[in-house]
Structure formats: structure tokens, C-alpha cells
Amino acid sequence: MPAFDFLWTDEIVEHLDEHGVSQDDFEYVVCTTTSKGRSRSSGLPCVWGYTEDGRYLIAVYEELDAITILPVTAYEVPEPN
Numbered sequence: 001m002p003a004f005d006f007l008w009t010d011e012i013v014e015h016l017d018e019h020g021v022s023q024d025d026f027e028y029v030v031c032t033t034t035s036k037g038r039s040r041s042s043g044l045p046c047v048w049g050y051t052e053d054g055r056y057l058i059a060v061y062e063e064l065d066a067i068t069i070l071p072v073t074a075y076e077v078p079e080p081n
Contacts, residue, residue, distance in 0.1 A: 004030065005068045012071050019075040025051045026074050029059045035080075044072060048080075 006027055016026060033047035039060045046060040059074040 003067065007064065007068060007070045016071070016074055019073070021057060021074045025057065026059050026071055028052055029057050029074065030061065030069060042072070048077065
């Protein structure tokens with residue numbers, strides 16, 4: 001898995017929890033992504049991938065530098081066809 005430093009705040013942890021996504025889920029999806037792109041609403045980088053328990057998520061984040069990720073949001077989405 002790629003090595004990233006994730007910058008977690010209490011607010012983002014609470015926000016992800018509202019979507020049923022843990023910090024571990026977010027980090028796993030970012031590090032094992034199946035697809036990369038940009039968020040349609042914010043233009044921020046995002047990835048799609050599976051959690052360890054098989055849920056398919058989109059994870060949106062800011063890249064602070066080459067290895068530092070500031071999580072923004074993540075939630076379950078339909079799997080691609």
C-alpha cells in the first residue's frame with residue numbers, strides 16, 4: 001500500500017461517522033484504490049474503492065503535499081457496471 005500521512009480532525013472523524021465510514025475504511029480505500037478522479041461538486045481529488053468488509057466508497061480529500069492527505073468526506077456509492 002502507498003505510504004500516506006493522514007491529517008485527521010475531530011470534525012472529519014465525526015462527519016465520516018455520520019456516513020458509516022471509519023478512519024480505517026477511509027485510509028484503506030485511499031491506499032488500495034481501484035479508480036481515481038475529481039469530485040464533481042468540489043473539484044477535489046477523489047478515489048473509489050472497496051473497504052475491507054466489501055463496501056464500495058468514494059473518498060474525497062485534499063493533497064497538502066506529496067504524502068499528506070486531508071480527508072474531506074467519504075460515503076458508500078453504487079458499484080460500477
